[in-house]
Amino acid sequence: MKSARSSTRSATSCILPDVGRTPVPEYDVIVVGAGSAGSVLAARLTEQPGRRVLVLEAGPAPRTVAGYPPEARHAPSLAATDPAHPLNWAVPVELRRGHRHTVPRGRIAGGSSAINGTYFVRATPADFGDWAVSGWSYDDVLPCYRRLEHDLDFGGPVHGDRGPIRVRRPAGHLCSPLTGPFLAAAAELGIAAERDKNAGGPPGAGLIPSNAVEGLRVNAAMVYLLPNLHRPNLELRGDTPVARVVLDDDRAVGVETTAGEVIRAGEVVLAAGAVNSPHLLLLSGIGPADELRAAGIPVRHDRPGVGKNWSDHPGVFVPFHSGVPQPHPDAVGCQASINADSGADPAGDVEILLFARPFVPGGALHLMCGLQRPESRGSITVQSPDPSVRPRVEYRYLETEADRRRLRHAIRTAADLLRTGVFPGGRAGIGGDVLGVDRRLDGWIAANLTTAVHLCGSAAMGRGPDTVVDPQLRVHGIAGLRVVDTSVLPTAPRRGPAATALMIAERAATFFRSRPGTRTAAY
Template sequence: MSPRAAGYDVVVVGAGSSGAAYAARAAETPGRRVLLLEAGPVFGAGAAPGVLLDGTRMAAARPGGRYADAHPARLAGGAERTIVRGRVGGGSGALNGGVFLRARPEDFAAFAAGGRDAWSYRSVLPVLAALEDDRDFTGPGHGRGGPVPVRRPDPLLPATEAFIDACRSAGHPEEPDKNAAGPPGVGRLPLNVVGGVRHSTALTHLAPAAGRPGLEVRGRTPVLRVELDRDGRAAGVLARPDGGAPEPVRARTVVLCAGALRTPQLLMLSGIGPPAVLRGLGAPVRAEAPGVGAGVQDHAMVVLGARGAPPRPPGTEVAQAALHLPDLEIMPYTAPFAELIGPGAGPPDQTGWGVTLLRPRSRGALVPLSADPADPPRAEHRHLIDGHDRARLRAGVLHCAELMAAAGLEPADPPPRGTAALDRWIAERASTAVHLSGGCAMGDVTDQWGRVEGVPGLRVADASLLPRVPSRGLNATAVLIGELLGRHAPEDSR
């Protein structure tokens, strides 16, 4: 009997930053049969195309790209945009700029609230250390020999040095190690880009696990829904290999790692979610879970363009340094978006400085548009509906303009000074940092191990289980989720 017919111990849905890490760790248990399913292609060691490996650009992060999962989004002021996430082994971590910032201790305190002790900073710190191979810092809390290489840019561009000097002159402290728990400030960024190569979990986790007897990986196999038995327990998934006929796959445990957009969608298509939404999709109500798709958060971001495109030597990182305040980030990019992503991504003669709101109070929701699993939901971000969020982003934009001037740069589109005018200016330009979190939050839809309440055998292990967006980029936290839950989550029993 084939493994597919006999069933698996674990089926992991999604080979992105969390899913690849989860599957690799779950398959370390002797005798456990793990199947990893990915909607996009999964490339073996040495076979990934250059566009996924090139950590000096983000050329694959374009709508319509072959490794992109594009979905509609409604941003600040109701602006309609198309947002891109990864649809390939390594997920969005195979497309992004490679910034590998850890979440802050106060983020983990929020994750651990309500008795979720596995998520306290003290509990996760050994996992954070174990997953990295930090080339610069060896002190407590850092690791050597882990799967993810982490380094800081060296040398810095003159433009980056000017930015750091401007921040120092403005009174901001230096923050040499942004993955430590010290006070935030200005400093070099930790990156999982080494020698110009972006090290997504496809390289760091799947490639080393390729020969493991308990792990099977199947790309180009989107999952249509979770299959539940008559008692409401997860019994496997319905998948569509290579665009063919739907095929059931049996499993004792189903782990959804499809990301904060697709995981809530899969739950709803499987009859798990708000009853009114399920009925609108024509799905039977198998488990009432009003929190599915609700309360999502992302980082609102405004990019200020600086006139000019300084020379950028080959091998230069997408970003080299950033200023962090408790709730704001200012990060200069090293080249125009037209160069980093491709023509049409931005003016070719302007280098962007991103201003990001790190601790938003505003929350949004996912709105399913049809019962077709291939049709992504719309992300209703509802950025800046909270007055405090608007005030903080206003402050960030104005401070960014001041730092630009101090660095000897001229803003291409200077922000106005009046509150009402500046709010309009921001709403017209605000986008998202693509750090979507929540929609299956711990303490509501799942417990701290990602077990879906009321549906035995079903788990979530990606950013959708976070009760709030971390106050740093999502890259490192997404890998942590897979590592933590893949290593330590209790087994299900039949």
């Protein structure tokens, strides 16, 4: 095997596979997607000099931090989540029947970690217990959480102090004048304090860990990929969308780009996100056979769970007005949260987030009320063999009375917070005539429904017939193909999955066979 990638591509590498012969792969691993998980995985795999890795990113791939647009670098800015912004895929979805919406997804190296609100909270121990997947207990993954982070506030056995991602909570000039009153109001309602939301303790009210430092949004590509692009065994290509995985019988042998180029590899990893990774499986003929046939895609492997039974966090924004000054320009908007039990889940099935900065200048502030353990399940359905045709994404939110009841509970708790009088001049933007009547509140929720953009489980891991990947994230029935992103989580965790997406890739890197005579470098 060559020690570095070839500077020229062989003639056989650019044609569709011939079942009778398998050309020598150009790369050991192709990682599809330079987002949160893909960036981590590529950096870790190329710590072994003999392993050649190609990362294909559908969006632009800056080579320096300065190469990112200001709205991607400046942590308080959510400008790139606007549906018209070029860094946003703006995925069309249906939250409920007839309720159309667009979901922001990062269209740049770093993925959604390059445009999001920098909420960086781990999944809870209860989540890993619920999933009950071998090798994925809380104790199994804690070293991976520690490896990725440099926590600037807490140390000890729970936190890392040498990882690439710097994590801190709002403090000093970066703490909004509303953050203290929010936590004080929670205490007045009898909600316990949660001093460290990444310590794995009981739910409560506390400051939100953030992957933003002094106003800089630290996305995964910035600290995992960019510092390692000098490695001769790591190649990053931007603006290179993938159309499908190339299969030779029941083995993945490479990928085909939308430009028609076929690139061969010993192993393919889909890290394109919880919408695009299952879509690529479906475009490759891996998924529910009937749906593939209906879309005109030849069935290569019947796997009913692809794109099915996933979950996300439904939510609504409760507006309020306050006379306090705006936070410092470098302070993130999402500063503190309450994670609480609605009466159905001691680990915390509802969340109330304080957004201390208005979404538009002079506008209202918001408390986002989310349902963290919904019963509703969504579906992603391929529509065409043409990769440019978006799949149908149906959330099917709030289809059960239990989900509606628990979200009402979260909203009423938020209104109670605003009524404590602790918020200076705070007043809710929803009237008591609505809050007090279930039917009216359900109507208000339906009119204001949104999503936290935490889609998980569209290629779930496990051993059952409805799962897609095994505990080592290998696609069932297809050799040489893995999925490494939040698609694999059986359900959305009780906290947002940004930190967990990186952990998945750190964990996945340990599943690849080490090459003799190599050692893992330290960050």
